[in-house]
Amino acid sequence: MASKGKALVGVLSLQGDFREHIEKLESLGAQTLDVRRASDLAGIDALILPGGESTAVAIIESSHAAHGIFDEIRSMGESGLPIWGTCMGSILLAKNIEGSKQGRIGLMDITVRRNAFGPQRFSAETPLQIPALGALPFPGVFIRAPILTAVGEGVEVLGRVEQGTVMAREKNLLATVFHPEVVDDARVHEYFLSMIQF
Ligand code: GLN
Numbered sequence: 001m002a003s004k005g006k007a008l009v010g011v012l013s014l015q016g017d018f019r020e021h022i023e024k025l026e027s028l029g030a031q032t033l034d035v036r037r038a039s040d041l042a043g044i045d046a047l048i049l050p051g052g053e054s055t056a057v058a059i060i061e062s063s064h065a066a067h068g069i070f071d072e073i074r075s076m077g078e079s080g081l082p083i084w085g086t087c088m089g090s091i092l093l094a095k096n097i098e099g100s101k102q103g104r105i106g107l108m109d110i111t112v113r114r115n116a117f118g119p120q121r122f123s124a125e126t127p128l129q130i131p132a133l134g135a136l137p138f139p140g141v142f143i144r145a146p147i148l149t150a151v152g153e154g155v156e157v158l159g160r161v162e163q164g165t166v167m168a169r170e171k172n173l174l175a176t177v178f179h180p181e182v183v184d185d186a187r188v189h190e191y192f193l194s195m196i197q198f
Contacts, residue, residue: 007196010035010044014060016052016088020181024189037065038072046082046196049089051179058103070105077107082172082195090175091146108173109152116147130159133187140178147177
């Protein structure tokens with residue numbers, strides 16, 4: 001556990017753009033930890049699951065060093081640990097992945113459709129209206145992004161585009177299908193840090 005006022009935020013660092021999250025968190029004064037095996041999870045105040053390739057991470061997770069990390073994250077999430085999944089991370093968090101049996105953490109009552117915008121970027125930057133972040137639109141970067149096609153009753157939709165939900169929260173769980181770690185706007189990271197209770 002970090003000292004009061006300075007959160008220790010773990011970032012799952014098996015594959016993907018974990019480095020960008022770590023830089024953003026450090027610029028906001030948070031302490032960070034690269035999480036590569038289940039034992040790294042002890043003592044963190046929150047966890048980010050970055051963008052990357054969900055099938056690759058599911059395969060790495062079943063390998064020796066990272067083995068059991070999904071089970072441990074699931075049980076910590078059930079106990080209230082704030083967890084935020086960006087893009088691939090939202091796929092790992094989802095209970096339902098359309099047409100797929102791939103490995104997942106499966107904590108959040110959402111249904112995702114992978115690669116919902118086609119194989120490439122949906123657009124360089126799409127301004128997103130997210131009232132929870134204030135009136136100024138948030139620059140949405142979509143990279144082979146999924147979309148949330150359905151959310152359960154206990155899930156609050158925080159942002160939508162024509163194709164579906166792009167940001168949602170269920171108690172201690174947050175999902176964004178876009179990449180706040182690659183833009184010059186820290187409001188989603190700040191929102192997530194505010195979910196940590198000391
Ligand atoms: N398309 C990737 C997947 O299905 C997610 C892409 C991303 O995280 N940028 O896992």
